[in-house]
Amino acid sequence: MKKFAALIKTLDTTNKTSLKVEALTNYFKEAPEKDKVWTIAILSHRRPPRPVNTTLMRNWASELAEIPLWLFEESYHIVGDLAETIALVIPPAEESSEKSLNQFLQEIIELKSRSEEEKKDYLLENWLALNYYERFVFTKLITGSFRIGVSQKLMTRALSRATDIDEDILAYKMMGNWNPSETSFSSLILEENEEDYLSKPYPFYLAYALEGDVEDLGDVSQWSAEHKWDGIRSQVIVRNDELFVWSRGEELVTDKYPEFQEFVGTIPNGTVLDAEILSYPNGQIGTFNDLQTRIGRKNISKNLLKKNPVILKAYDILEWKGKDIRNHPFAERRKILELLYAEVSSEDFPLHLSEKISFQSWAEVAEERERAREEKSEGLMLKRLDSPYLVGRKKGDWWKWKVDPLTVDAVLTYAMRGHGRRSNLFTDYTFGLWDEEKKELVTFAKAYSGLTDAEFRKLDNWIKKNTLERFGPVRSVTPHHVFEIAFEGIAESKRHKSGVATRFPRMVRWRTDKNIHEANTLEELKALIPK
Numbered sequence: 174m175k176k177f178a179a180l181i182k183t184l185d186t187t188n189k190t191s192l193k194v195e196a197l198t199n200y201f202k203e204a205p206e207k208d209k210v211w212t213i214a215i216l217s218h219r220r221p222p223r224p225v226n227t228t229l230m231r232n233w234a235s236e237l238a239e240i241p242l243w244l245f246e247e248s249y250h251i252v253g254d255l256a257e258t259i260a261l262v263i264p265p266a267e268e269s270s271e272k273s274l275n276q277f278l279q280e281i282i283e284l285k286s287r288s289e290e291e292k293k294d295y296l297l298e299n300w301l302a303l304n305y306y307e308r309f310v311f312t313k314l315i316t317g318s319f320r321i322g323v324s325q326k327l328m329t330r331a332l333s334r335a336t337d338i339d340e341d342i343l344a345y346k347m348m349g350n351w352n353p354s355e356t357s358f359s360s361l362i363l364e365e366n367e368e369d370y371l372s373k374p375y376p377f378y379l380a381y382a383l384e385g386d387v388e389d390l391g392d393v394s395q396w397s398a399e400h401k402w403d404g405i406r407s408q409v410i411v412r413n414d415e416l417f418v419w420s421r422g423e424e425l426v427t428d429k430y431p432e433f434q435e436f437v438g439t440i441p442n443g444t445v446l447d448a449e450i451l452s453y454p455n456g457q458i459g460t461f462n463d464l465q466t467r468i469g470r471k472n473i474s475k476n477l478l479k480k481n482p483v484i485l486k487a488y489d490i491l492e493w494k495g496k497d498i499r500n501h502p503f504a505e506r507r508k509i510l511e512l513l514y515a516e517v518s519s520e521d522f523p524l525h526l527s528e529k530i531s532f533q534s535w536a537e538v539a540e541e542r543e544r545a546r547e548e549k550s551e552g553l554m555l556k557r558l559d560s561p562y563l564v565g566r567k568k569g570d571w572w573k574w575k576v577d578p579l580t581v582d583a584v585l586t587y588a589m590r591g592h593g594r595r596s597n598l599f600t601d602y603t604f605g606l607w608d609e610e611k612k613e614l615v616t617f618a619k620a621y622s623g624l625t626d627a628e629f630r631k632l633d634n635w636i637k638k639n640t641l642e643r644f645g646p647v648r649s650v651t652p653h654h655v656f657e658i659a660f661e662g663i664a665e666s667k668r669h670k671s672g673v674a675t676r677f678p679r680m681v682r683w684r685t686d687k688n689i690h691e692a693n694t695l696e697e698l699k700a701l702i703p704k
Contacts, residue, residue, distance in 0.1 A: 260306070398555050429467060433485060460662065
């Protein structure tokens with residue numbers, strides 16, 4: 174644990190990529206084998222389930238620190254991170270623990286089934302046996318909210334330097350549904366085990382947002398264009414008469430989409446499709462809000478399948494007849510996909526093809542982009558015809574060209590402290606629009622990005638002087654400030670007081686030129702919902 178805590182401290186206190194890679198490389202060369210596996214798992218978001226709820230942890234920490242709970246809560250709201258707050262308020266360690274990271278993680282897994290009293294004893298014992306940063310890391314592992322500024326790509330680069338294995342091969346090895354409690358570093362990283370690859374997806378290729386003018390991409394005849402669908406990016410695998418559906422977040426979600434079982438026996442074995450899962454109510458593409466009724470459900474009922482079916486909108490093929498074809502040009506892969514679709518498609522078959530757009534000029538491509546919302550898409554994907562399917566986010570061959578966001582002017586109604594470096598400032602905001610009948614503001618969205626540091630500080634100062642009520646960490650404020658709020662999509666929602674759900678809301682600008690009565694109304698917002 175000492176080595177892992179020292180690693181996290183280094184990663185957490187530098188913004189230099191070179192230093193992070195160096196620290197990770199040295200760690201992977203020197204750490205015990207099982208600790209290496211757990212480190213890979215933690216940094217790629219494969220953490221064990223949280224064994225203790227945070228309410229109990231706050232109570233026990235305040236008790237151990239001999240401070241009232243209200244003071245702990247106030248400290249937590251100022252610090253902005255529970256693990257850091259606990260590490261700060263608890264008395265210095267009385268002893269030193271020599272347990273490994275693996276030993277701690279195995280104990281945390283077993284802790285979930287223990288009694289509340291046993292959980293308390295375990296936490297108090299270990300909090301008092303670890304120094305500040307070890308205690309911080311230990312608590313992060315308990316809460317399951319372990320996020321650090323290390324991307325999968327950066328970790329893969331360090332592993333490559335430590336093992337002399339190619340980065341793309343490592344990225345593929347770390348994909349899939351492996352369990353850090355049961356997997357050795359050797360079998361995960363060093364060994365070649367063909368049977369392990371039956372269900373494994375390939376690393377996803379990610380596009381950058383288009384920079385500059387579309388004409389800057391050059392000869393239009395060298396490009397393919399299609400709509401960018403607003404669903405769940407996935408890889409669907411058919412191998413050995415078995416189906417595997419993976420989300421981009423490396424989650425195996427086969428059981429969530431039973432419609433795709435039809436692929437087995439129809440789509441040839443040795444096929445991997447890169448595609449978008451889309452809701453398809455009443456025989457047409459639905460909204461992401463529709464799709465959310467399927468996300469997170471433990472059981473997919475017959476009624477839900479009937480009410481909100483899904484389709485797979487395929488736009489690339491990565492494996493064909495058991496052969497990895499990612500290095501083939503996109504145009505060639507696309508022809509294979511089209512031939513496959515022609516062979517298996519039927520009226521009720523849940524595999525659909527992402528249609529190519531016909532165009533002779535960039536102006537025609539731009540016109541199609543303007544139609545994106547009519548097609549229930551977010552914009553366009555532009556792909557160079559000779560491009561291979563690469564690993565991770567690369568510039569040059571694939572670009573996403575989204576439609577301009579929708580915007581409304583809204584009134585700031587609530588504020589909450591931010592996190593991390595903004596934990597001492599009120600930077601998380603809730604916004605309202607006018608209900609014209611009731612003559613009141615109704616909340617419709619939350620946003621915490623889009624302002625400069627100077628604007629955040631100025632607004633924080635105003636919030637502290639114009640608070641109306643406090644609700645724990647949240648403050649209601651005097652309606653006074655208007656902000657332009659942008660969002661990518663909009664749909665009706667019964668879960669929201671406004672009756673509307675927006676996708677990716679953020680602040681575009683502080684409208685100091687407007688008073689609150691010039692803000693938009695709920696009716697104007699609802700008028701933006703696609704018909």
